[in-house]
Amino acid sequence: MEQLKVELGERSYEIKIGYDILSKVGQYLKELNLGSKVMIITNELVDSLYGREVEQAIKKAGFEVNIAKIGDGEEYKVLDSAKNLYDQAVNANLDRSSTIIALGGGVVGDIAGFIAATYMRGVNFVQIPTTVLAQVDSSVGGKVAVNHPQGKNLIGAFYQPKLVVADIKVLSTLEPRQLKAGLAEVIKYGVIWDKEFFHFLEAKREEILELDIKTMEYLLKRCCEIKAEVVAQDEREMGIRAILNYGHTIGHALEAVTDYQRFVHGEGVAIGMVAAAKLANKLGILDLADVEKQEQLVKDFGLAVSFDALKINKIIKALAKDKKVKDGMIRFILAEEIGKVVIKSDLPHNIIREVLEELGGER
Amino acid sequence: MEQLKVELGERSYEIKIGYDILSKVGQYLKELNLGSKVMIITNELVDSLYGREVEQAIKKAGFEVNIAKIGDGEEYKVLDSAKNLYDQAVNANLDRSSTIIALGGGVVGDIAGFIAATYMRGVNFVQIPTTVLAQVDSSVGGKVAVNHPQGKNLIGAFYQPKLVVADIKVLSTLEPRQLKAGLAEVIKYGVIWDKEFFHFLEAKREEILELDIKTMEYLLKRCCEIKAEVVAQDEREMGIRAILNYGHTIGHALEAVTDYQRFVHGEGVAIGMVAAAKLANKLGILDLADVEKQEQLVKDFGLAVSFDALKINKIIKALAKDKKVKDGMIRFILAEEIGKVVIKSDLPHNIIREVLEELGGER
16 A cells, blocks of 8 residues: 655645555544544445445444435536535534545545535545546545536635545446546646656556556556645645646636536546647647647547537637636646646637637637 | 734734724725725625725725625525625636625625635635624634524635724614624623723723724724634634634524524624523532623623523524534533633533523523
């Protein structure tokens, strides 16, 4: 098992990464001295696969356990679901010393985290991410949120978990589409921070897609290390943390204009990264060879690098609603080379349009 | 004008207290460098009295201003109103650098603060409290929340404002019931922290009820100083901050069992303080003379010290749902003498019942 610490002063916490470690969750909670009541927030599918194992482990450690479920999909990550979860937390008599566990992917983690952050002004929060995306990205760093009809994650908070438990075994039941989508965020870490890691991904394509344990242990740990390092420097995204949004500016817009129905998050990010690479190249800050490497790796992991049947104007409009807009300026994270990015907020609209058209956008 | 600082490291902020200072709000915002867009959250009545003055002051300083209104009363401090306010924030194109201003009493401050804490994971927040209660209590210290049908402030966060502006002039339009209710929280500061201040309140009863400027300037400043000192020691209520809940345990329960329709917050707190004094006396930790002094001062400010037509069982049940419950134990703040309190969580239920019966509760 691998273990690493996210250094955030009194809000520091550990990430445990290993194979077949769900049965140890109860013991981990006990070691952290986390109250006496636990509510697991999950969805039907994940509950049927791993709910009993986690529930039993926690009960065995002496906790009272309740389970609350939300629908599976981004469209359930909304205030109405949150309202329902608050009701369940009240009915379960959760108090300030209780713990909310997110057992699931990014959607479950984000909304469960939002409930944990706001129920009684904050209770203990533990993440058990069950998708690649959640294990390498959304479960680490404390961003929690629900969506607003006009923007993803528009309602949220920064709220750190007390613990993250990433079990590689659970990835074996992940549908291939979700596995691939998660790998988009993995590629992101290579581009923004670590050229060596990018090369590792190029070299280990097959092992990764086959979920080889050793390979995945290293992959998950390295992604979490990078994320932890960035977050430790800038917990509330005042500066450098924004680089974690590489590929997300256009990615989010694509998700938003298709009402979160067509692209899963990683698919949006994959196209968004290709878009960001092309933008950087057009602005003369990134070589064409590095654009192509990114595009190739995205393709290698089975992800689309373009889209169709979407109006450019609609995408531009969605961009302007993004949280990353500051005083009216749309911010982009752009690579100067693989492993190094900069933040730019003064991009000419015509270049954005040009790139969206190359990717398949309609005038 | 008086000015004091709430010391919370990078989240420190100033409280400005004075007579007729609303017109300076724009200038204050400018000095703090708070983005370019402002949304004022207020209610119909406060807006009609002070909305234009604040709006003009802010516009003059170069900000773009939007106004969003919620209904007047605790029953509007709920998720549905929050949803509506999020929509208005989106429609006003507020971004991460924007500022939300609460212009109103505790209800407006609490929900506006909750929106500021959660919109885009947190935007700038400024409090312009227009009631005594909000000026001495709810606007200082960063507690923001909305109510849940089963508990007040059950959904919320700790989120500090960038500035608090307390104008004594606006208190002249406050209805007498609200003025008196606010004074319950003022008495609280004397009991939990400062015997001298309690004596000052006993001596200055008339000046206070007549809103004498010099008296009120001192009163507001001293209350804010005490609150700031407590909050600086314990921002997230892990320990000592709980003493600010003196009178609130039973106070909240009374509000809850009457669906927030019968008592305004301070009225609940007033009875709650009398209850806490009686409890402390029955437990042998507070002299009868000090119980009577508290009861007298509450009466002097025109507040009720008892209630009728409420079942004790219902109140006890509401107590168990309170946020202050920890691992099943109801916590009480009890005075050992005026100016000094302790936190107790192991009170026998029969003593609580006895006191509730003395206050008018029905078996």
